[in-house]
Amino acid sequence: MGFTGLFLISFLVVHCYVNAxxxxxxxxxxxxxxxxxxxxxxxxxxxxxxxxxxxxxxIIQGLLLTFENRAKRxxxxxxxxxxxxxxxxxxxxGLLGTLILLFFVLHWYHFWIPxxxxxxxxxxxxxxxxxxxxxxxxxxxxxxxxxxCVSLSFHLMHGFWSxxxxxxxxxxxxxxxxxxxxxxxxxxxxxxxILMPLSFYLGWLA
Amino acid sequence: xxxxxxVWRQQNAQAQGGFETYQVKDISSEMSFLxxxxxxxxxxxxxxxxxxxxxxxxxxGICGACSMHINGQPHxxxxxxxxxxxxxxxxxxGDTIVVEPWxxxxxxxxxxxxxxxxxxxxxIQSGGYISVDTGNAQDANNLPIDKHKADxxxxxxxxxxxxACVAACKNSSAMLFLSAKVAHLALLPQGEVERKTxxxxxxxxxxxxxxxxxxxxxACEAECPKGISVQNIRRxxxxxxxxxxSGD
Ligand code: HEM
Ligand code: SF4
Ligand code: FES
Numbered sequence: 184m185g186f187t188g189l190f191l192i193s194f195l196v197v198h199c200y201v202n203a204x205x206x207x208x209x210x211x212x213x214x215x216x217x218x219x220x221x222x223x224x225x226x227x228x229x230x231x232x233x234x235x236x237x238x239x240x241x242i243i244q245g246l247l248l249t250f251e252n253r254a255k256r257x258x259x260x261x262x263x264x265x266x267x268x269x270x271x272x273x274x275x276x277g278l279l280g281t282l283i284l285l286f287f288v289l290h291w292y293h294f295w296i297p298x299x300x301x302x303x304x305x306x307x308x309x310x311x312x313x314x315x316x317x318x319x320x321x322x323x324x325x326x327x328x329x330x331x332c333v334s335l336s337f338h339l340m341h342g343f344w345s346x347x348x349x350x351x352x353x354x355x356x357x358x359x360x361x362x363x364x365x366x367x368x369x370x371x372x373x374x375x376x377i378l379m380p381l382s383f384y385l386g387w388l389a
Numbered sequence: 390x391x392x393x394x395x396v397w398r399q400q401n402a403q404a405q406g407g408f409e410t411y412q413v414k415d416i417s418s419e420m421s422f423l424x425x426x427x428x429x430x431x432x433x434x435x436x437x438x439x440x441x442x443x444x445x446x447x448x449x450g451i452c453g454a455c456s457m458h459i460n461g462q463p464h465x466x467x468x469x470x471x472x473x474x475x476x477x478x479x480x481x482x483g484d485t486i487v488v489e490p491w492x493x494x495x496x497x498x499x500x501x502x503x504x505x506x507x508x509x510x511x512x513i514q515s516g517g518y519i520s521v522d523t524g525n526a527q528d529a530n531n532l533p534i535d536k537h538k539a540d541x542x543x544x545x546x547x548x549x550x551x552x553a554c555v556a557a558c559k560n561s562s563a564m565l566f567l568s569a570k571v572a573h574l575a576l577l578p579q580g581e582v583e584r585k586t587x588x589x590x591x592x593x594x595x596x597x598x599x600x601x602x603x604x605x606x607x608a609c610e611a612e613c614p615k616g617i618s619v620q621n622i623r624r625x626x627x628x629x630x631x632x633x634x635s636g637d
Binding site for chain 2 (some may be wrong): 184248251252254255256257258259260261262263264265266267270271273274276341343344348349350351352353354355358
């Protein structure tokens with residue numbers, strides 16, 4: 184979980200950077216340039232296979248872990264400590280991950296699948312910027328994207344530090360620094376993502 | 390003070406258990422929680438009923454026997470306290486207290502509040518020791534040990550094997566217990582010889598016993614009566630990775 188989680192975090196950084204280029208508000212020129220590089224560069228193409236494997240490995244591992252762990256307490260407690268001893272989002276990683284997955288399905292349907300399908304048919308890449316404009320003109324889509332990013336935010340509030348703990352790097356000295364960085368990452372990155380559909384919907388981007 | 394107690398009663402491992410409600414009167418605030426249970430049991434015996442079975446031994450917070458899940462928390466509401474060291478001044482007149490056994494597949498109920506924690510013993514047998522020839526004890530200063538490591542090891546050795554970490558964990562994971570045992574020995578020169586095999590064997594045994602996997606919720610640290618830190622789990626993970634990648 185730790186290794187795949189860290190891998191997905193590194194992907195998020197790149198994904199967030201490329202997409203944030205839309206905020207130049209240049210009608211998507213810089214963004215399309217970068218997206219074209221990402222969509223056609225052979226190294227990136229190979230890395231995308233790794234990413235796909237990584238995502239599915241993380242999801243399968245995560246769901247197995249959740250269900251296996253649940254089976255380790257066949258008779259439950261009448262009274263549980265609730266939030267006295269741990270954070271709700273730390274205990275809800277399986278649920279938050281599933282919400283992210285549901286959001287991913289919609290997200291792939293919007294961008295990744297049409298793009299690869301179009302390339303496969305020999306029609307080249309789609310105009311992702313125009314597609315964003317179109318997709319993000321629908322209020323319900325914007326709401327689902329925001330909810331997906333909020334789930335991601337809570338997933339990372341626990342996941343970022345947790346991954347360092349799992350791979351044995353969260354030493355006494357660095358624990359609070361890693362946790363602080365994790366909190367900042369978990370708030371800033373999803374917030375930037377949320378601003379994308381929101382900006383299109385509110386007409387801030389031409 | 391007068392209290393209402395809802396206590397889990399279960400005839401044996403196979404039987405279907407359930408909660409029974411009892412009233413206790415004139416409980417002194419200076420009594421320990423277990424003494425309050427002694428009062429209740431005397432009452433039950435006088436009424437010709439079967440007393441409640443619960444584990445206890447030292448009654449001074451060092452043996453780890455007194456496993457009771459009290460109002461949703463292992464060993465009750467006080468931090469770093471075992472049930473025997475929980476005193477009734479934690480409660481007020483008229484309170485209702487729900488008492489359950491540890492709940493985990495790896496800790497089956499034997500009777501009422503008593504659970505079978507031999508899984509912990511088998512984990513220790515799988516590697517929680519050092520193999521040395523016996524003989525006269527060496528002079529302590531013959532073995533130079535880094536002060537910081539000695540302190541960390543000593544803190545880990547404070548684990549009393551009570552099982553509160555498993556009881557508190559949503560995954561019923563024994564990682565805090567295991568990590569305390571592994572860290573305690575891995576930090577000392579005496580533990581160096583079996584360092585790599587110990588961690589792998591003990592983790593294997595833990596999985597075999599049916600404990601869940603750690604997802605770092607840190608509920609164990611919050612509930613541990615001895616203040617064992619999740620820093621030990623970090624160390625266990627590092628030891629495990631080190632052992633697997635340098636394996637021979
Ligand atoms: C871009 C998306 C995602 C990122 C960046 C991410 C990141 C992480 C990280 C860093 C961890 C902590 C690893 C550890 O504790 O060792 C984690 C754990 C987990 N993730 Fe994800 N994840 C993502 C998507 C998903 C999805 C789609 C699921 C689907 C079911 C999921 C389910 C889980 C579960 C169950 C855990 C285990 C809980 C734990 O170890 O604390 N994640 N994730
Ligand atoms: S780590 Fe703490 S809670 Fe777990 S068995 Fe040891 S003393 Fe008990
Ligand atoms: S009876 Fe020994 S620790 Fe409570």
